[in-house]
Amino acid sequence: MKAHPEAFHRNKILFTDLDGTFLNKEKQIGDYTREVMDTFTKAGNKLVLCSGRDINSVRSVKEYLHLDYPGMYLIGYNGGQIVECDTGKTLYRIALTYEQVCHIREAASQHGLHFHTYSDTNILSPCDDEELHFYQRTIKTPVIFSQDLHEIRDCGACKCLVIAIDRHEELEAFVRDLSSWAEQEQITMVFSNNNYLEIFPSASGKGAAVRKLCELLNISPLLSIAAGDAENDISMIEAAGIGIAMYNASDDVKAAATMVTALDNNHDGLARELLDLV
Structure with a gap:
C-alpha cells in the first residue's frame, strides 16, 4: 500500500x-x-x-x-x-450487549476455553484459572469473579477475550463455530496473538x-x-x-x-x- x-x-x-x-x-x-x-x-x-x-x-x-x-x-x-x-x-x-456477552461466555464454556470481559473498572471472569493468571502477568487490572456478569447488564461491555494457551487450533475451532452467529450480530473476532481471541462490535x-x-x-x-x-x-x-x-x-x-x-x-x-x- x-x-x-x-x-x-x-x-x-x-x-x-x-x-x-x-x-x-x-x-x-x-x-x-x-x-x-x-x-x-x-x-x-x-x-x-x-x-x-x-x-x-x-x-x-x-x-x-x-x-x-x-x-x-x-x-x-x-x-x-x-x-x-x-x-x-x-x-x-461502543459496546457489545449484555445478551451478546452472555452468548459468547456460554460458547466458550462449551469449548472448554477461558472467557472474560470488562466493566469500566474491572476484569469480569466467571472463574479463577490458569489462563487468567497468565493474562494477569501483563495486565494488572483488578478482577471480579462474576457468574452472571450483572455488572454490565445495563451498559454492556466493549469487548470479550477468549484465551487458550498454546492451543491455537482450539481457538480457530471456536471461531468457526461462532462465525455465523457473529456475522448476524455484526461482531468481529480477531487474534491479537496466538493465545488471545478478541471479540468486539464490528462497528468498533x-x-x-x-x-x-x-x-x-x-x-x-x-x-x-x-x-x-x-x-x-x-x-x-x-x-x-x-x-x-x-x-x-x-x-x-x-x-x-x-x-x-x-x-x-x-x-x-x-x-x-x-x-x-x-
Whole structure:
C-alpha cells in the first residue's frame, strides 16, 4: 500500500499499538524511543496509544512509562473506547450487549476455553484459572469473579477475550463455530496473538477508532500514522495515511502496510522509522 503524498507533510497523529510495537519484551520503551517521542511531540505531533487492552491497562502503561505529552489520547478495547488524557473524558464508547456477552461466555464454556470481559473498572471472569493468571502477568487490572456478569447488564461491555494457551487450533475451532452467529450480530473476532481471541462490535475496531478520533479532532486521516504487529492492527494500518508494520509482525500485517520497520520492537524499530517521517 502506498501513502498519499499529503501524509508526508504537516503535523501528524500517531496511533501506535503497545505490545509487540511500542513496547519491548520487558513492556518498556528504550531510551532512543523516548528521545524520538520527545522530538515527535515537541514538533506539534500527537501521540495515541491504541491497544486491545482494557482502557485502564492502557492508562497504566501511560503512567508507568511517564508519558506526559500534551494532547495525548488513549484507545482501548480494540477501538471500543477513546479517552482524552488532558481531561480524562471519554470521547467515544461502543459496546457489545449484555445478551451478546452472555452468548459468547456460554460458547466458550462449551469449548472448554477461558472467557472474560470488562466493566469500566474491572476484569469480569466467571472463574479463577490458569489462563487468567497468565493474562494477569501483563495486565494488572483488578478482577471480579462474576457468574452472571450483572455488572454490565445495563451498559454492556466493549469487548470479550477468549484465551487458550498454546492451543491455537482450539481457538480457530471456536471461531468457526461462532462465525455465523457473529456475522448476524455484526461482531468481529480477531487474534491479537496466538493465545488471545478478541471479540468486539464490528462497528468498533482500531481502524474505526482512527477514523473517529480524526473526525473528532478535525484532522485528515491522511495525516495519521498507524503502527502495529498483529491481526487486530490491520484495520488501523489500512485506515491511516501511513501504515507501519513492525519487523516482527505477521505476514498479513506486513502486506497491509505502507512500510515495514528495519528492526523489531526490542530494538526501537518504530522510533527509527518515525525519524524519517517528521
